[in-house]
Amino acid sequence: MKAMNRRKFLKGSLLGGAAASVISKRKNADASSSFGGYPDAMGVLVDLTRCIGCRSCEAACNKEQGLPAPAQSFDDLSVLDHERRTSEGAYTVVNRYEIPGKDHPLFRKIQCNHCNEPACLTSCFVNAYTKTPEGAVIYDATVCVGCRTCMIACPFYVPAYSYSSVLNPVVQKCIFCYDTRLKFGRPPACVEACPREVLTFGKRKDLIKIGNQRIQNHPDLYEDHIYGEKEVGGTSWMYLSSAPFDQVGFDTDLGTQPILSYVKEFLTVVPMVLTIWPALFAGFHLLATRKDKQKKEEKSEI
Amino acid sequence: MEQIQKYLYGAVLVSLLCFSPLQNFAVAGDGPDEVEIDSLAQLYEPVYFDHAMHEEVTDSNCAVCHHHTLGTQIEDENCMRCHAESGATDEIACQECHSSNRFEAEDLARIDADKTLYHRDKVGLKAAYHIRCMNCHEEMGAANGCQDCHSRTDAGNKFFHAGNYAPPESDKPAGGGH
Numbered sequence: 001m002k003a004m005n006r007r008k009f010l011k012g013s014l015l016g017g018a019a020a021s022v023i024s025k026r027k028n029a030d031a032s033s034s035f036g037g038y039p040d041a042m043g044v045l046v047d048l049t050r051c052i053g054c055r056s057c058e059a060a061c062n063k064e065q066g067l068p069a070p071a072q073s074f075d076d077l078s079v080l081d082h083e084r085r086t087s088e089g090a091y092t093v094v095n096r097y098e099i100p101g102k103d104h105p106l107f108r109k110i111q112c113n114h115c116n117e118p119a120c121l122t123s124c125f126v127n128a129y130t131k132t133p134e135g136a137v138i139y140d141a142t143v144c145v146g147c148r149t150c151m152i153a154c155p156f157y158v159p160a161y162s163y164s165s166v167l168n169p170v171v172q173k174c175i176f177c178y179d180t181r182l183k184f185g186r187p188p189a190c191v192e193a194c195p196r197e198v199l200t201f202g203k204r205k206d207l208i209k210i211g212n213q214r215i216q217n218h219p220d221l222y223e224d225h226i227y228g229e230k231e232v233g234g235t236s237w238m239y240l241s242s243a244p245f246d247q248v249g250f251d252t253d254l255g256t257q258p259i260l261s262y263v264k265e266f267l268t269v270v271p272m273v274l275t276i277w278p279a280l281f282a283g284f285h286l287l288a289t290r291k292d293k294q295k296k297e298e299k300s301e302i
Numbered sequence: 303m304e305q306i307q308k309y310l311y312g313a314v315l316v317s318l319l320c321f322s323p324l325q326n327f328a329v330a331g332d333g334p335d336e337v338e339i340d341s342l343a344q345l346y347e348p349v350y351f352d353h354a355m356h357e358e359v360t361d362s363n364c365a366v367c368h369h370h371t372l373g374t375q376i377e378d379e380n381c382m383r384c385h386a387e388s389g390a391t392d393e394i395a396c397q398e399c400h401s402s403n404r405f406e407a408e409d410l411a412r413i414d415a416d417k418t419l420y421h422r423d424k425v426g427l428k429a430a431y432h433i434r435c436m437n438c439h440e441e442m443g444a445a446n447g448c449q450d451c452h453s454r455t456d457a458g459n460k461f462f463h464a465g466n467y468a469p470p471e472s473d474k475p476a477g478g479g480h
Contacts, residue, residue: 050429050433052436054448059461059462059463060461062463063461069463069469070463070469071469072469073462073463073464073468073469074461074462074463074464075448075462075464076464184407185407185410186405186406186407187405187406191405192405194429195428195429195432196429196432196433196436197404197425197426197428197429197433200405200423201405201410202405202410203410203414206414206422210422210423213423214423217380
């Protein structure tokens with residue numbers, strides 16, 4: 001009889017655990033689909049058709065963020081000969097793309113896209129990252145422990161690491177000029193510096209309307225897509241292009257779900273595993289070894 | 303305060319006297335010969351725009367740059383829908399319509415407040431100059447580099463880490479790192 005009871009108990013606990021995880025899964029899936037970003041978040045619409053690759057945005061970023069002097073002048077366009085990534089010394093870089101069948105190259109500025117639901121933020125176990133209501137994804141470098149998980153989590157490969165710092169290396173990236181400008185309702189330095197208004201600053205929801213209107217007014221010029229409107233749950237920085245997005249360096253296979261939603265279901269199970277399982281299996285172990293213990297005690301008594 | 307008001311009245315009077323003939327029957331040749339564009343000059347010296355020469359280049363078609371504001375017939379079908387017969391306007395200079403403080407909170411709030419505004423996506427003054435000038439220069443095969451039109455100031459060299467502020471040659475890396 002005792003064995004039966006134990007089996008029932010085992011069955012019950014496993015079923016209960018499974019049910020609990022299913023319920024929690026559903027709850028969280030609903031939560032992720034209803035957020036979609038802060039209502040008044042600001043953003044920038046980047047229009048690749050206007051960019052001429054002058055690198056004024058890079059120079060402005062360098063000055064505003066107090067970054068180290070560049071290895072080459074910002075008016076040296078030879079750096080465009082190879083594709084660059086953001087780094088500890090450059091939170092934004094411009095790359096050039098030759099488009100097959102077109103006599104003009106396109107230029108694409110990259111920086112943090114300030115996701116509505118940032119993967120870097122979710123992946124950070126010391127909570128260094130914050131998504132502000134103004135739309136910026138900022139971080140507190142003083143709590144960064146340098147695990148670099150955010151660099152792996154970011155679908156756009158944006159956060160960089162200050163490998164050059166021996167004593168206190170931290171993750172570094174574009175913060176939408178939050179501290180010096182965005183917080184006060186002002187556009188970031190790159191937007192102000194851009195001579196051709198490649199960068200349009202405004203409320204994210206207005207930028208989507210503007211983007212759609214540009215596409216509607218010039219259907220021959222633009223691809224019928226705003227990159228970042230829906231990608232990975234939406235980003236504050238979005239793009240218009242005259243060439244297919246995969247030809248100008250964009251990852252077009254990211255999907256529309258926030259990166260968070262791929263791991264959230266698993267992550268909700270982790271606390272349950274960590275808290276319930278040790279107690280549960282310790283219980284099993286004690287139950288299983290109780291008879292042995294009793295026998296031992298009986299033997300020693302004899 | 304009164305002094306400022308006097309100046310303002312003076313300025314309005316002078317501008318009325320100077321530009322009133324332009325308003326109704328503006329024709330090419332009535333415009334200024336040269337325009338000094340210095341409203342944005344910080345990193346670059348002011349640009350001396352040869353207005354007379356550009357009138358020749360555009361065959362005196364003011365609409366190439368001034369849209370419909372001089373009463374010239376426009377060609378863009380989208381603009382024609384409203385401006386086919388809208389005639390000359392009081393404002394002609396670029397800076398009258400294209401904001402020089404584009405994207406500042408005040409400018410965005412102004413657009414936000416006017417729900418019926420159609421031209422919500424109107425570029426600022428700096429972009430109006432650069433898009434208009436450079437797109438045409440490219441079509442015409444004219445000089446199109448930054449310093450072909452305006453030479454850089456000392457502040458500009460500092461900003462771009464160029465000229466006297468250029469990094470030493472030996473520091474050039476072989477390629478971009480991460």
